[in-house]
Structures are given as structure tokens and as C-alpha cells.
Amino acid sequence: MKLTYRYLFACLFTILIKTGISQELQIGQTMPNYTFNNVLNYEKDHIVLSDFKGKLVIFDFWSFYCTPCLENFPKIDSFQQRFHNQIQVILVNRGSKEKTREFFEKRKRLNIPKNVPLVTTDTLLNNILPHQGVPFYAWIDGNGKLCYTTHEQVTVDKINRHLQGDSLLYTKAADTKYLKTVFEKDVENHVKYGTLILKGADTLNLHIDYPGDNIPYDCRSIQDLYQFAYNESDNDAMYGFREHGRTILEVKEIEKYKYLSGTSYDKWRGEHGYYYQSILPEALKKDKYKIMREDLRRYFNLNVSIEKRKVRCLALIRTSGKDKLKTKGGKPEQTTFSVELKTKDNDPENPSVRFIRNKPFQSLFDAFRSFGDWRFAIKVIDSTGYNGNIDFEMKEYELENLTIEGLRKVLKRYDLDLVERYIYMDVLILKEKK
Numbered sequence: 001m002k003l004t005y006r007y008l009f010a011c012l013f014t015i016l017i018k019t020g021i022s023q024e025l026q027i028g029q030t031m032p033n034y035t036f037n038n039v040l041n042y043e044k045d046h047i048v049l050s051d052f053k054g055k056l057v058i059f060d061f062w063s064f065y066c067t068p069c070l071e072n073f074p075k076i077d078s079f080q081q082r083f084h085n086q087i088q089v090i091l092v093n094r095g096s097k098e099k100t101r102e103f104f105e106k107r108k109r110l111n112i113p114k115n116v117p118l119v120t121t122d123t124l125l126n127n128i129l130p131h132q133g134v135p136f137y138a139w140i141d142g143n144g145k146l147c148y149t150t151h152e153q154v155t156v157d158k159i160n161r162h163l164q165g166d167s168l169l170y171t172k173a174a175d176t177k178y179l180k181t182v183f184e185k186d187v188e189n190h191v192k193y194g195t196l197i198l199k200g201a202d203t204l205n206l207h208i209d210y211p212g213d214n215i216p217y218d219c220r221s222i223q224d225l226y227q228f229a230y231n232e233s234d235n236d237a238m239y240g241f242r243e244h245g246r247t248i249l250e251v252k253e254i255e256k257y258k259y260l261s262g263t264s265y266d267k268w269r270g271e272h273g274y275y276y277q278s279i280l281p282e283a284l285k286k287d288k289y290k291i292m293r294e295d296l297r298r299y300f301n302l303n304v305s306i307e308k309r310k311v312r313c314l315a316l317i318r319t320s321g322k323d324k325l326k327t328k329g330g331k332p333e334q335t336t337f338s339v340e341l342k343t344k345d346n347d348p349e350n351p352s353v354r355f356i357r358n359k360p361f362q363s364l365f366d367a368f369r370s371f372g373d374w375r376f377a378i379k380v381i382d383s384t385g386y387n388g389n390i391d392f393e394m395k396e397y398e399l400e401n402l403t404i405e406g407l408r409k410v411l412k413r414y415d416l417d418l419v420e421r422y423i424y425m426d427v428l429i430l431k432e433k434k
Helices: 005-018 067-071 073-082 097-105 124-128 156-163 185-190 222-231 265-272 282-300 361-376 404-412
Strands: 056-061 087-092 136-140 146-150 194-199 247-250 274-279 302-318 353-360 379-382 389-395 416-432
Touching: 056 124, 056 156, 067 073, 073 087, 073 156, 194 282, 222 247, 222 274, 222 282, 222 302, 222 416, 274 282, 282 302, 302 361, 353 361, 361 379, 361 389, 361 404, 379 416, 404 416
Parallel strands: 056 087, 247 416, 302 379
Antiparallel strands: 056 136, 136 146, 194 274, 302 416, 353 389
């Protein structure tokens, strides 16, 4: 059998594709007639590039974490409908088919553009059309040739100019980079100073993982941001102004300033959540919380003060001079006092009797303070004046559906009690301006 040049080329091309080897496609070169199998939103379970012969094909590269990409979907939809017989937009991402389907199913308000296929699990197009950052667009003309690559947004004017044969459309400086913000990933190493307040979105939960000086790493309430700024710490622990009763909101709508349990978190995040980020030179890093306070003052325009106010607390006290806590000695050890019980039967981490043996009194108080923070929503203070190592235990059933009164019954065995007191403390006041 006589082997033709065309046959040899086809064999070689098949080998290259199967082994994952591909060369960067240059402007003016013809795009091979690829078949893509991991496809969504298309009438068939695969796409062959020749299906769109004679049309302008625009590959739109995007990712799950690219907000500008997602915000551009309605425009892509309108372009495809307006030029439906002349162009074909194809969305391309590296995520798997299942993850991509799940991404849209969880975001009901984020619609896939109509009549726009999605190529998922992609490595091939990313290899032959290499780029840094998304969105990125590659235009293939009606003859199958690569004619344009850009980070610039697609517009009606540009599509019309292409369809009218305007070759000047593609003339641009080779190294030009188009940015919407200097906080984009591609230029992060060049950003030396900047602060950013970003509004939350109900369809997208961002998690900032930036090697700078950003303080909270995820979406926060206005109250949270002020607490971090005035505590001068981004620690989520309940201390300082994050303690119960130590931030007072003198505002009309509480939900605007803090998340209220029982409401839809996604909806609240989109309406009232914020991200804060700062990138500071070395000399200013020590002042990052002062800078954050100034940023919050400029944007939210609240009256902020720190005042001495009475704060409702539960005080842990002794009710007699008898020392019923004093340890009998032995190996220092402690089990958890978590109220998340019965994770599994016979769990050595969660025995039927929870105990502290021959450990400092602070171990017991830390457990009670945790109960106050997460169970009773009240600050717990130590008024015992107790020093030394202790023994203490309570039954698992006593932890179930724990209440203040239930805990007081346990404490009675040790001549301890929890009593309500009002203690003057520094309190952060956030007040709307009239």
C-alpha cells in the first residue's frame, strides 16, 4: 500500500494528540480539526471544530474563581444570539465536567449562556493557546485560522469589524496587558501598596489567599471588620471586642452590620458582606490596623467610639471555703468537654464521663468560657481566685442540651456557681450618622 503524505501526517498528528504533545499555535496558522468530548450545553456529546466551518469561532477561557469571567456571561449570551449564524462562542475551562456542572447547579442565578457550548477538563487548548490569566480569548476565522488572541473584552464593534474584513482590528502591541484592577493575579508581584474593600456576591464565595497583608481572608460583616481593626488582630477567637456584649450597634437595621442566625447566608453575603485586603510596604506593616481603621471610616462613614459600659457576664464563684476541686494527684490528663456528642460509640476521645485530672484550674475555666462563647452567648469571667491543680468531672448526659441551669447543678457538687454580674469594660460603639 502506498502511504501518502497526508496519511503519514494524520498518523503523526494522532500520536501527538494521544501523547499530550502539542505546539503553540501561531497567528495565521490553521487550527487542527480537534474533537472535544467533555462537553456541556451542546446538542451532541462532543464538538468537532469543523461543525462551525465558515463561522468566526471565539474560544472564551474562564475559571470558577474569575469574577470578571462570570460577570461577562450575559454579554457572551447576547453576542451569540445577535450574531447566531455568523459566530460561535465556546467556553473553555480546566475544571472537570462534573465539577463544572455542579458549579452551575449550586448557583441558580448564574446561567450558562444560551447556545454556547462548554469544553471542560481542557489541557489541549490551554497548551496550544498558552496565556496567563483569564478571561482570555482566541479567535478562529471562518477558514479555521487563528487570527487574534487577547485579554480584551469581546464587543459588538469588534465582531462587526472582523465580519467586515477589517484587518487593523488585530493590530496591537504584542506585550500589552489589559487589566481591570491592579489586584489581578498576573501582576500581584508588582503591587507594592494598596487597600481594597470588595462587596460580597451571593453566587460566589471568595477566599483570599494572597501573600500580602490582608487581614480577614473571607467574606465578613461590617461588625467583624471593625472588631478586627480595633482588636488589632484577625483572630476569630472570642476575645477583646469580639466577646459577647463588647460591641454595640446603634443602627436601624442590625442585619446590615452582622449576620443573623437563621437567615440565608448566601443572600446575606451578597447584600451585606465585604472582603478587605491590604498590601503594604515593609515600613507600614506595623500600622496595618490603623490603616484598616482609616479605610473603614472613609467607606462606611460611621461614628466609632470606645466607651466604658456595663457588660452582662456570668461570674464563676466559690460558694464555700471547702476545696472540693483539689487534685488527688496522678497523671495529668483531660478529655474534651465538647457538646458535639455521640460521634460514634465507644469513642475514647468522647467517653461517657468527661474529666480533668491533676491539671491547672485554668483548664476548667477555659471549658466554661467556651460554653459561654458558643453555647450561652455570654462572657464568662473567673471570680474564684483559685490557684493550683484540680480534679473535675461531669457525665456525658449532663453535656447534652446543656443549659446554664444544668451547668450550675454540676458546679454545685464542687461548691461552685455561675452568677450574673454587670462589669464595666471597654465597649466598641458603632453608630450610624444622622
